[in-house]
Amino acid sequence: MNRQEILDELKKVLAPYTENKELLAGITEDTNLLKDLKINSANLVDIIIDAESKYNIEIDFDSAEKMMTVRDCIDVIGNKINA
Amino acid sequence: MPSTGNDIVSLALIDKERSNDSRFYLKFITPSEEALGRQVELAHLSFERYVWLCWSVKESVFKYLQRERPQMVFSPVKIVITNIIAPAIASETQRVDEDWEGDASGEENYRGSLTAEENTYYFRSKISASTIATIVSDDEKCKDVIWGISHIGQSNADLQSEQVRSFVLKRLQTFFPGKALHIEKVPAGYPVVMEGKKAFSLPVSFAHHGTTVSYSLLLAQPIEY
Numbered sequence: 001m002n003r004q005e006i007l008d009e010l011k012k013v014l015a016p017y018t019e020n021k022e023l024l025a026g027i028t029e030d031t032n033l034l035k036d037l038k039i040n041s042a043n044l045v046d047i048i049i050d051a052e053s054k055y056n057i058e059i060d061f062d063s064a065e066k067m068m069t070v071r072d073c074i075d076v077i078g079n080k081i082n083a
Numbered sequence: 084m085p086s087t088g089n090d091i092v093s094l095a096l097i098d099k100e101r102s103n104d105s106r107f108y109l110k111f112i113t114p115s116e117e118a119l120g121r122q123v124e125l126a127h128l129s130f131e132r133y134v135w136l137c138w139s140v141k142e143s144v145f146k147y148l149q150r151e152r153p154q155m156v157f158s159p160v161k162i163v164i165t166n167i168i169a170p171a172i173a174s175e176t177q178r179v180d181e182d183w184e185g186d187a188s189g190e191e192n193y194r195g196s197l198t199a200e201e202n203t204y205y206f207r208s209k210i211s212a213s214t215i216a217t218i219v220s221d222d223e224k225c226k227d228v229i230w231g232i233s234h235i236g237q238s239n240a241d242l243q244s245e246q247v248r249s250f251v252l253k254r255l256q257t258f259f260p261g262k263a264l265h266i267e268k269v270p271a272g273y274p275v276v277m278e279g280k281k282a283f284s285l286p287v288s289f290a291h292h293g294t295t296v297s298y299s300l301l302l303a304q305p306i307e308y
Binding site: 019020035038040041042045046048049061064065066068 | 092096097098101106107110111135138142156157158160238239240272291292
């Protein structure tokens with residue numbers, strides 16, 4: 001998967017936890033999950049678990065704590081897919 | 084650096100089945116904490132509530148530490164809860180589900196300790212039918228921490244933010260009557276109490292989830308005008 005394909009799937013992962021769908025539609029790699037998308041921090045683990053299922057990967061502690069922006073998420077997911 | 088941190092979890096929004104799944108909770112709970120949750124003293128507390136109690140404690144201490152370490156990354160497995168004591172009237176507190184404000188040092192709360200960044204911190208938690216709310220302090224008795232929990236009508240993020248600010252400013256007026264105070268958020272992400280362009284040396288923390296908001300204030304510090 002290239003970065004755009006990962007991003008397209010990531011939007012589906014984030015959708016249940018994002019109140020403002022317009023913000024979600026317009027995300028860029030700089031978008032911060034908490035500050036920009038206003039996702040509640042209580043849902044961060046849900047996103048990790050859903051991403052693991054969506055991409056058939058396992059996201060370890062060290063990688064999970066880096067996933068604060070869309071860019072971070074794509075980097076972590078891309079590295080796990082290609083590992 | 085004196086600080087404060089709090090968190091609130093709306094139980095209506097948690098996925099009960101997922102919360103009991105080890106694949107989920109082991110993302111932020113350590114094996115020692117899992118064992119702690121199975122202890123007899125906490126038997127009245129369902130495991131999913133225990134899981135979210137742990138989350139709220141960890142989120143609270145992260146907010147506490149973020150004030151002194153703005154670049155800190157939230158790494159919940161590196162924050163370890165070492166002790167939890169249930170209140171003597173735990174079954175009664177579970178039925179309380181109303182707005183509340185007061186001092187955090189009371190024995191009616193769940194209380195315990197944790198380690199983070201090689202230091203020990205202490206927490207108080209209130210568990211009601213609809214929420215789990217927690218404050219963290221560096222003082223064992225959580226002295227001088229003022230705490231508030233409120234239920235609001237909607238879960239809109241902007242409204243949550245507006246309501247929690249209004250809630251804490253109303254409380255601050257009882258301590259500083261006549262002062263035109265407002266709240267600003269610094270780029271690192273934590274809130275600061277301001278009068279005009281001057282910041283008060285008064286640590287404050289906000290939390291919201293669903294239709295609930297909460298704050299904690301540390302009042303022990305000298306106030307700078």
